[in-house]
Amino acid sequence: MSLLRSPSRGAATSLVRPIKLNRTTRSRARTGQPLGPDRDQNRHTRTALAISVLIALTLMAVDATGRPDSAVEPLRIGAAEVFGPLEAGADAAVRPVTDLASLLVGSRDLQADNTRLTDENAGLRAELATGEVDRNRLAEYDALAGITDRTGFKLVNAQVVAIGPAQAFRRTVTINAGTAEGVKTDRTVVNGAGLVGRVLRAGRHTATVLLVIDAGSVVGGRLDRSMELGFLRGNGSLGADGRLVLDLVDPDSVPVNGDTIVTWGSRGGSPYVPGVPVGTVREVQAKAGDQSVTATVEPFADMTSLDVVGVVTGTRQPRGTSGGAVGGAQ
């Protein structure tokens, strides 16, 4: 079983035997099987294929019917405990390289911001609400929105360590903070620019975040100018053109280009706390058939370059009068 010996054995097998057998058995020549009766080989393959397909289909059926609390969920959480730390470790290992690359190529300001934010929150428990960037921006948009007192969010700081590939057709990321840091399912995730998404599930030290631009994401939003309510759905775009589509609850209200949208807020602040800036209205289209309109919203948070994010773990001063009592968003 040594590395040196085995290739020669493998080579001997492939060199001599197939040639000998291929001359005698036509089907073996076709499939290139080195040894063994064809019937056994085919039977094994058929059995393996049948069982594998059956297992996969069963899993799909179980997971599809039972969501979000299907019997597969424990497996997912188990996998998160294994792969989460591995992904975080892999990310930490290459971060000096990717940081250097982005420093050379990308914006130095952003890099400095990230570093400062990361340092500031080295204890992981630190409150990003005290970080100047977020505080200022939140305050700025709050002023715009005329919604008061959105300043008391307790945030847990985290970094994006893995991004769901386009082949998966979902917009999800892994962050390096989990239940041990206070992150729970259905918590709001923000960054310095605005709303990022919500926590889908949390492992001990990592969590999976569903981005607002995912096609399955729905966020309750409020137009700052008219205070009108609506629902923002992600367009699921796999590239840089991730947008949200706004459907207003009141069909008579018309959003205007440049309107800012903040979160409407869910009951109890989960999954979305109220007053977080989401994006700007970029385009307004009339819906065919009825009078209502839909608007395309560009999110403030750049979903293609997510790095430092904050997970809302609570409010410092719980307020019973938050606008979320009206209803919520998925």
Next chain:
Amino acid sequence: MIVIRPLITLLLVLVTVTVQVGLFTKLSIAGVVPDLALLLVVAAAIVRGPAYGTVLGLFAGLAVDLAPPADGIAGRWALALALAGWLAGQARGGARQPAVATVATVAVSSLAATSVYALSGLVLSEPGIDVASTLEVLPIALLYDVAITPLVVPLAMLVWRWLDPTPVRW
């Protein structure tokens, strides 16, 4: 060896999926990352035959299904990679097949796996999947997989041969 072989196999799958999800997202092309798990499965199928390729595909696919941040309905990558493993095993020309045949096998398997995954999502009406986005992703995934084949598949084949030098009996 009875214990060590499955352990090494498990380790290989863990490392492959971690690298695919954790590292290659930084080298993605339009969000598409190369399907390293698929390359591992194809290499195993070429060396060990379709039955082994199918079973390894099932487990590697399951890992891709469950490893965060994946949130699709589980079992879809498992199905896709199991079929890809079977396909690669059927198409193989033996351990001494020319490099061109390996590349062609990877191309066909990649196309099959990505399509099966997308198709299963369409059938289960998963969000975000439509024909347009599938057609957008398919060629990039195919080209990326093929481009990285020379770096991964020969190495993976070597590892599989080292792992079990005894000739395949079935």
